[in-house]
Amino acid sequence: MPEASTQRRLEELASEAQGAVAGAAGAPELEEARVRFLGRRSELTSLLRSIGSLPPEERGPVGQAANAVRVRLEALIAERQDALDGAALEARLADDRVDVTLPGDPAQPVGHLHLITQTRRDIEDVFLGLGFSVVEGPEVEWDYYNFTALNMPPAHPARALQDTFYFSDEVLLRTHTSPMQVRAMEAHEPPLYIVVPGKVYRRDSDATHTPMFHQVEGLAVDEDITLGDLRGVLLEFARAIFGAERDIRLRAGYFPFTEPSVEVDVSCFVCAGTGFATGGSRCSLCRGSGWIEILGAGMIDPNVYGFVAERGYDPERVQGFAFGMGIERIAMLKHGVPDLRLFFENDVRFLEQFG
Amino acid sequence: MRVPLSWLREYCDPPLTTAEIGDRLAMTGTEPERIEHFGVPSADGFVIGKVLEAEQHPNADRLRVCRVDDGNGSRTIVCGAPNVAAGQTVALALPGAVMPGGQRLGEAKLRGVVSSGMILAEDEVGVGEDHNGIMVLPDELRAGAPLLEYLTIFDDVLDLEVEPNRPDCLSVYGVARELHAVTGAPLAADPTGEDAVASGDDSVADHASVEIADPDVCPRFTARVFDGVHVGPSPLWLKARLAAAGQRSISNVVDITNYVMLLTGQPLHAFDLDEVRGRRIVVRRARDGERMVTLDGVERTFDSSMALVCDAEGPSGVAGIMGGRVSEVSERTTRVLMEAATWVGPNVLQSSARLGLRSEASTRFEKQLHPEQALAAQRLAARLMVELCGARMAPGTIDEYPGRAEPRVVALRHRRIGALLGTEIPRAEVEAILGRLSFATVPTEAGFDVTVPPFRDADVQREADLIEEIARIHGLERLPATLPARRHAVGRLTPAQRVRRRVEDALRDRGLCEVVAYSFTAPDTLARLRLEEGTLAVGNPLSEDASVMRPLLLPGLLGAAARNAARGRPGVALFESAHVYRPGEAAEPPPLAAASVPADEHHHVAALLTRSAPGTWRRPALAADYFAAKGLVEAMLGSLGITFSAEPAQRPFLHPGRSAAVTSGGEELGWIGELHPAVAREWDVGEAAAFELDLETLAELAPAAAGYRDVTTLPPVLQDIAVVVPESVSAAEVDAAVRRGAGDLLSETTLFDVYRGEQVGEGNRSLALRLEFRAPDRTLTDDDVAGLRGQIERELETIGGRLRA
């Protein structure tokens, strides 16, 4: 075959093969096309084998042309193979379907801290930031620490205000977190800055009282603590817990272990202290006063220092304040919980709302 | 303390509304619990009238048809009262007036006669309880004048919450003094200032005698004698006052004692002198077992801690608390011995508690009144006895006064006021404030010598007490808001407190809900847990169900799970972090042994699962079993860096084959286990698993900081092995044997499969372990590790195990 006709034949083969590869609808047909055009017995292979028998001047051009066709065909077949593989995968996947309307896996259950714990931590954190340490004490307590050393000797009228659970004449369930005042002063010389969270107990059970509840006591004793300092610290506390716009006010109060004693109110965060709800009706939280009572406080009574005089608590040299608040009360106000008893029913539908 | 505003304003009348007065008092320490309204809703339509004619009703025997002058003319009123008569001055309610019950009066036709208004009986306007007839008023009253001008039928009442240190505010005049100090409004003269005039040439000593046999219970006892007493109803104004203050009217004599008490704060007691046997009063401690019937009709038994007022033959009253029936004033009484005494506050409080008997008198006496107040009350009472009962006062006063009290003088340093309050208050203002509070001041170099008025003596005894008075009147709202200098204080949680938070967070993060249960439980609860240990029993529990302190947290969790199950949530995962209590070693109480604790109290953390993971359409539920609970303990202790071991151990309330003791570092931390089915049934919670650990021990074991281990520089070699052991050999024993055999190069083991079946033989199981080997100084090869296989195999043989090929 003269060179020109060989070249023409190569073109024809290439074009035929191209058609066959493109037309292959599946792997068998593609393999068939490969064998036909590139197999050992294919025309192209024979042609390549016979190049040696060509006249020397034709060997180069024909060989190059035949090789180019072979490379081109191999690439085409590979390309077609990829296309066919992809289509086959898609077809398989299309059959592999799920009912996407079935429910998904449930979320990992999220746990909850009790609202009392959450609130206790919030309060602790505020006072930690103000330089107070956290200390705790026993709940089964001596009458001495709960009453006597807090300036409430036996038959003091203020004892009657706190219905007490007794184990014996000398042992009781603490009625407040205040017994830690004297315990802490016994353990540490001044200066002393502490808060005392914990359970307390009163022999009382009705819609607004549970026999157990939680308090946080605070105590600061130093050389020059003033009632103004108490106001400043409690203002920081009120703003941290109830919002930066809050104000507080001190009213005269009575506690046997503080002198002067004060009750502390925070400006109402529902009506912003105006006493009126939106729409002009009387605010239901503060009952129109604009203020909500949150805690009791005062300057530590000199008589209390008398019980820890040998630890360096001389009322002529040190002075300080103490305060006590109910954790549940703070939580009820902040979260709008209407009934104290919910805290101790432990209904998970309640617990899951917080923490 | 109920303070009718009309009564209060008689003594101090600032230009403020009732609510404003309440607010001012609240700011200075006497907070109104509520403001109530007394009497009719509005005084409109209530006027004075004159009965011009009163004729028989033509159609009704019991009714009269009256023509009444109401000041604007005459009107017809049909009246059923038997005592109505022409010429009377009466109280009228005109049509349109609103009665105390809220009903508005209209014209009404009564048996054919139109009645336009009502002639009032005292109970119809809340003044008294009498409904036997209409009120007949003094003739000098003008027809048409508002009834309110004569009679309190309409008033605000401040119900004050008086603190125990302010017995002076348990009186209308005391509140008036406080209001004067707070507002500066003028204070009317003390109503006890003037005395009655005695007559006759006899002396009180001719009629009665008083002896204080036990002066330690009675600092002062005063008595006066009245004869010619006409016991009868009190005048309307007195009835109205008492009613507004919440007191029933009884008789003029008894009402006088109550009126004087409400006005001055000093209780009095009136004896029928002719019923005082021997006409002799002896004040003494009771003899144990002595008895008497008190005015409320109850027979009381006394002991020697209580003080009695006796006559020649026996008890006649309980000192400071309640009089006795024996000498009660009655309609027949003509001679009265009026007692005004001073008792010892703590003694009255204690006796009142022991007797279970509180009274208006005891709530005042228990807060310690001053002896000077007794005689003041006698003066006012005497005037009223003469005026309202037509009595003659015998000359003189019996005054036994063994506890004579001198006025208290307290030194006040001006410097201390500023030092304590954080704000300077000028000397002149200090003096003015103290003056308004009835404290007399004498200037000194440092400040003032301050004389405390008797009615404030129990509360104000020291410099700090005076500073409180100054602060509250000066205005607590005027204090600056400053922060302490805090020279030496820093705030941080202790390691133990951080461990507590970490533990609570770890359980929360694993999906548990924290509960807070009561610290009390029922003795029966512990029996249901099959526990027999000693508990701390409350001496005065609210109920049997809450009578012992819980020695473990489990019962509270069970109660919570049961309650949630009953409310439609059977599967819960709960935990609690709280104290548990056991009787302590007998400790010496403080101050003998300072810092001792009376009970054995520990902080525990416990969890209860009645579900582990809920089932879904593609996965069965995971049971709340031992391994679910153990997984929580692993997570919790792992987050603290504490390694622990769980070894079979039994608790009476746990499944005997599925419970373990948790130990670490030789310390027992607590237990993990499935609830014994019999116990779970008691609470009706189904299958449940739980653990309870001592948090304090955990905190001690938790390392302060985790040490670094190099896991990146040199790669580990991993190898899986399968160990066949008899069922009796525990996984922990296999792990220990593997570790012994592998030596130091073995850094970690993980059990990833347990297999039972033919291939391992009856009575055996195969445990698959992934071993991680590391050397600190070189890269290990498979050959290094292969060499250890023989040693592992030998160690396994010692526990009856072998490696599976």
Ligand SMILES: [Zn+2]
């Ligand atoms: Zn409000």
